[in-house]
Amino acid sequence: MPAPKNRSSLGRALDLKQGRIDLAHGSGGRAMAQLIEELFARHLDNPFLAQGDDGAVLPGADGRLVMATDSHVISPLFFPGGDIGSLSVHGTLNDLAVMGARPLWLSAAFILEEGFPLADLARIVESMGEASRAAGVPIVTGDTKVVERGKGDGVFITTTGVGSLPPGRDVSGRHARPGDVVLISGTLGDHGMAIMAARENLGFETPIVSDSAALHGLTEALFASGARVHTLRDPTRGGLATTLNEIARQSGVGIVLDEAALPINPAVAAACEFLGLDPLYVANEGKLLAIVAADDADAALAALRAHPLGARAARIGTVQADTHRFVQMTTTLGGRRIVDWLNGDPLPRIC
Amino acid sequence: MKYIDEFRDGALARKLGAHIARAADPGRRYHFMEFCGGHTHAISRYGVADLLPANVRMIHGPGCPVCVLPIGRVDQAIRLALDHGVMLCTYGDCLRVPASDGLSLLKARARGADVRMVYSSADAVALARQHPDRQVVFFAIGFETTTPPTAVAIREAAALGLGNFSVLCCHVLTPPAMTAILEAPASAGGVPLDGFVGPAHVSTIIGSAPYAFCAERYGKPVVIAGFEPLDVMQAILMLIRQTNEGRAEVENEFVRAVSHEGNRKAQALVAEVFTRRPDFEWRGLGTIPDSALSLAPAYRAFDAEARFPVAYRSVADHKACECGAILRGVKRPQECRIFGTACTPENPVGSCMVSSEGACAAHYTYGRYKDA
Numbered sequence: 021m022p023a024p025k026n027r028s029s030l031g032r033a034l035d036l037k038q039g040r041i042d043l044a045h046g047s048g049g050r051a052m053a054q055l056i057e058e059l060f061a062r063h064l065d066n067p068f069l070a071q072g073d074d075g076a077v078l079p080g081a082d083g084r085l086v087m088a089t090d091s092h093v094i095s096p097l098f099f100p101g102g103d104i105g106s107l108s109v110h111g112t113l114n115d116l117a118v119m120g121a122r123p124l125w126l127s128a129a130f131i132l133e134e135g136f137p138l139a140d141l142a143r144i145v146e147s148m149g150e151a152s153r154a155a156g157v158p159i160v161t162g163d164t165k166v167v168e169r170g171k172g173d174g175v176f177i178t179t180t181g182v183g184s185l186p187p188g189r190d191v192s193g194r195h196a197r198p199g200d201v202v203l204i205s206g207t208l209g210d211h212g213m214a215i216m217a218a219r220e221n222l223g224f225e226t227p228i229v230s231d232s233a234a235l236h237g238l239t240e241a242l243f244a245s246g247a248r249v250h251t252l253r254d255p256t257r258g259g260l261a262t263t264l265n266e267i268a269r270q271s272g273v274g275i276v277l278d279e280a281a282l283p284i285n286p287a288v289a290a291a292c293e294f295l296g297l298d299p300l301y302v303a304n305e306g307k308l309l310a311i312v313a314a315d316d317a318d319a320a321l322a323a324l325r326a327h328p329l330g331a332r333a334a335r336i337g338t339v340q341a342d343t344h345r346f347v348q349m350t351t352t353l354g355g356r357r358i359v360d361w362l363n364g365d366p367l368p369r370i371c
Numbered sequence: 372m373k374y375i376d377e378f379r380d381g382a383l384a385r386k387l388g389a390h391i392a393r394a395a396d397p398g399r400r401y402h403f404m405e406f407c408g409g410h411t412h413a414i415s416r417y418g419v420a421d422l423l424p425a426n427v428r429m430i431h432g433p434g435c436p437v438c439v440l441p442i443g444r445v446d447q448a449i450r451l452a453l454d455h456g457v458m459l460c461t462y463g464d465c466l467r468v469p470a471s472d473g474l475s476l477l478k479a480r481a482r483g484a485d486v487r488m489v490y491s492s493a494d495a496v497a498l499a500r501q502h503p504d505r506q507v508v509f510f511a512i513g514f515e516t517t518t519p520p521t522a523v524a525i526r527e528a529a530a531l532g533l534g535n536f537s538v539l540c541c542h543v544l545t546p547p548a549m550t551a552i553l554e555a556p557a558s559a560g561g562v563p564l565d566g567f568v569g570p571a572h573v574s575t576i577i578g579s580a581p582y583a584f585c586a587e588r589y590g591k592p593v594v595i596a597g598f599e600p601l602d603v604m605q606a607i608l609m610l611i612r613q614t615n616e617g618r619a620e621v622e623n624e625f626v627r628a629v630s631h632e633g634n635r636k637a638q639a640l641v642a643e644v645f646t647r648r649p650d651f652e653w654r655g656l657g658t659i660p661d662s663a664l665s666l667a668p669a670y671r672a673f674d675a676e677a678r679f680p681v682a683y684r685s686v687a688d689h690k691a692c693e694c695g696a697i698l699r700g701v702k703r704p705q706e707c708r709i710f711g712t713a714c715t716p717e718n719p720v721g722s723c724m725v726s727s728e729g730a731c732a733a734h735y736t737y738g739r740y741k742d743a
Contacts, residue, residue: 355418
């Protein structure tokens with residue numbers, strides 16, 4: 021998003037209290053230039069964005085690069101623990117992090133709906149700026165389009181990220197081996213239940229807060245421990261269960277979980293119980309799933325727990341040889357069951 | 372979670388499992404049916420079957436609200452939404468039930484139908500108040516547990532004079548379905564049932580008294596149990612003891628929530644708002660007399676079947692689908708030819724594959740490693 025240099029030509033400042041997005045904000049004219057300068061450039065400021073051209077010129081990086089992209093559509097746009105802005109930064113950073121990469125740069129593209137309040141957009145962009153600064157990864161280029169009222173849902177944000185992959189790192193969903201240990205960096209299901217509670221006005225007495233967070237600091241801590249890391253994932257949509265099934269299929273192995281070891285916040289467990297949902301299928305936005313060599317599991321767990329985002333990290337299962345590629349779980353009761361793929365959207369049960 | 376984790380305790384479960392193993396006579400086999408989908412779900416999700424001796428077999432009964440909903444009823448709901456343009460509100464797990472022409476309420480929504488998922492019948496009334504220009508229909512399904520909230524919604528709509536709210540009433544009754552199962556064996560080849568794990572939530576409403584006929588007329592013990600895994604195990608132990616002693620009684624394991632007479636206030640509400648249908652088609656069990664409810668004459672104005680021309684048309688199940696035999700306990704899910712092949716939770720052919728309370732979905736989702 022090139023930021024025009026000559027501010028005086030743009031006339032009266034944007035009304036960030038009462039104003040709304042109109043079609044002119046996407047038409048490429050003066051209104052769009054003003055939106056970029058007074059809102060996007062202000063909150064996302066960095067030397068690359070300030071180049072103000074159609075693209076950002078970036079310094080060359082040595083070695084292998086990793087690139088990832090993620091579109092964000094979420095209702096409600098603001099929720100306990102975050103908003104679509106911070107989420108769109110964390111989402112792409114985490115895709116890079118679980119590839120073993122160190123994130124370098126982000127881009128952001130906005131699709132705005134006519135009539136969307138400028139005050140809300142300002143909150144969102146400010147939150148993106150904060151998330152990007154906290155992560156140390158600048159948003160170097162971007163785009164804005166406006167669609168007619170009724171043809172969008174307020175705001176959609178697509179972010180793309182580029183990171184560098186240090187030599188020697190080779191993590192993949194294909195690398196889980198029988199005997200490996202499955203670790204999770206913290207509690208399950210916080211993001212999904214926070215969204216559901218906010219969306220449906222369920223009004224639980226204990227507010228549930230999204231875990232939305234950037235994970236590359238945590239993955240660096242894990243690599244620094246020297247543990248042989250085979251697979252990393254951030255279990256977002258579909259939850260831990262779906263992520264483990266993907267890994268089991270990719271690696272051609274089975275996985276056995278220990279239900280008693282799964283960290284779950286009491287408020288999330290209670291909300292899931294109430295709605296007939298299983299926290300294993302509920303989305304996370306700030307949790308790291310790591311599959312590591314058995315001999316290194318203790319070191320890896322200690323490294324995760326030493327990081328603020330991994331305080332409640334736990335060893336939750338093991339990888340085993342299984343031609344059926346089943347994910348199974350030893351239940352708290354002492355029985356065994358399959359932990360299957362998520363089927364469609366999780367829907368509350370009746371009885 | 373305090374007050375719940377205690378009912379899922381592994382150490383207690385092992386002790387109870389040992390009691391059951393000691394009580395079960397190795398010289399005979401035990402066949403108990405858990406009527407409710409809630410019990411089926413608990414048994415599968417917690418792996419209760421792994422803690423039972425091999426000669427104690429649990430048969431999954433028909434008490435899953437969406438499983439017993441015949442195709443024709445879902446068709447009615449879809450016609451209301453697609454052909455009559457109503458805002459159709461219903462509970463979450465109704466949305467995926469397969470209907471005619473490859474449709475479901477979820478697929479109808481993709482074709483432009485206005486289908487809303489609600490968490491309670493009160494949400495449907497609220498939608499009707501918010502949209503006075505729209506006809507809002509609540510697709511009411513479920514056993515005795517979900518019936519009182521529907522009664523409350525209808526009474527509220529009547530009190531508010533809401534002319535744009537109506538109910539497609541498909542509420543069904545538990546005792547007539549149990550009768551149908553007990554009567555079926557002679558004609559259907561015989562399911563040797565030794566007793567029932569009786570409903571949990573349903574019994575909080577109707578009490579334990581309505582199951583007396585099982586014991587008295589059919590000589591089958593009933594033990595009402597809560598939906599937690601230790602509840603189910605305790606009920607199985609009580610059923611084994613009754614069977615061993617040749618007793619047939621209605622016993623109540625779920626005393627913390629179920630009384631002999633049930634919830635009188637809820638019963639009075641239901642009696643005021645609903646009347647029994649002369650007969651009703653159930654998926655898998657066929658047409659059962661006096662087994663379902665429609666709106667009482669005083670509330671007829673809120674009956675969607677009276678307001679819109681959507682007469683019920685019976686639709687036959689898929690030929691290869693064994694839901695009928697599975698719901699009667701005659702077959703197990705893995706004995707159906709299309710189980711796990713043509714019929715999966717992603718593309719359910721039969722209703723038992725739709726809800727995780729359904730026998731097929733529960734076995735597919737939680738238990739199929741045993742078939743591998």
